[in-house]
Amino acid sequence: MVGVSEELKTLDLTDIAGICPCPTLLICGSKDKPNLSSMRSLHKLISESQFQIIPDGPHVLNKEKPKEFVENTRSFLELLK
Numbered sequence: 001m002v003g004v005s006e007e008l009k010t011l012d013l014t015d016i017a018g019i020c021p022c023p024t025l026l027i028c029g030s031k032d033k034p035n036l037s038s039m040r041s042l043h044k045l046i047s048e049s050q051f052q053i054i055p056d057g058p059h060v061l062n063k064e065k066p067k068e069f070v071e072n073t074r075s076f077l078e079l080l081k
Helices: 002-009 033-045 066-079
Strands: 024-029 049-054
Touching: 024 033, 024 066, 033 049, 049 066
Parallel strands: 024 049
Antiparallel strands: none
């Protein structure tokens, strides 16, 4: 797992994010400081994206804030109908 974490630190999605034609939900916890700036950058690059910040949310949102995570995800998916 440590190897995967190290690889993710250098992952650069800039090129493909700019050409992503799909509606995209970017969701992050307000306490997930390392990922907030990355998510903001991706949001600017993906024209069909929505960016949601869950208050007091940590890195593992689906585990620590499952209700909020599901509500945000469901709302996004409803828009796609």
